[in-house]
Amino acid sequence: xxxxxxxxxxxxxxxxxxxxxxxxxxxxxxxxxxxxxxxxxxxxxxxxxxxxxxxxxxxxxxxxxxxxxxxxxxxxxxxxxxxxxxxxxxxxxxxx
Numbered sequence: 001x002x003x004x005x006x007x008x009x010x011x012x013x014x015x016x017x018x019x020x021x022x023x024x025x026x027x028x029x030x031x032x033x034x035x036x037x038x039x040x041x042x043x044x045x046x047x048x049x050x051x052x053x054x055x056x057x058x059x060x061x062x063x064x065x066x067x068x069x070x071x072x073x074x075x076x077x078x079x080x081x082x083x084x085x086x087x088x089x090x091x092x093x094x095x096x
Contacts, residue, residue, distance in 0.1 A: 001056045001068045002049070011061050046072065 001007060018024075054069040 001058045001071070002053055006057050006059060008059055008061060042075075 049068065054067065054072075056068050057065055058068070058071065059065045
């Protein structure tokens, strides 16, 4: 959303991704380290966003429109508030 005006984002099927990426077979220590690294990188990017940029827009393929601000909140909210859901994903049960 920062590099392109009103970009269109395709649907993402988290269950399909869990199966394709074999979440249930990944090493938890490796995944944990990767998540910490990604979170640090994300925080650095968020620190560089100015107030006007938080209002930049994007849209989903289902027609929904959103700004960077709620999109970033959802991005942070999901792994913090839905760990059981994500544990379900990594068991591979969600991909069946």
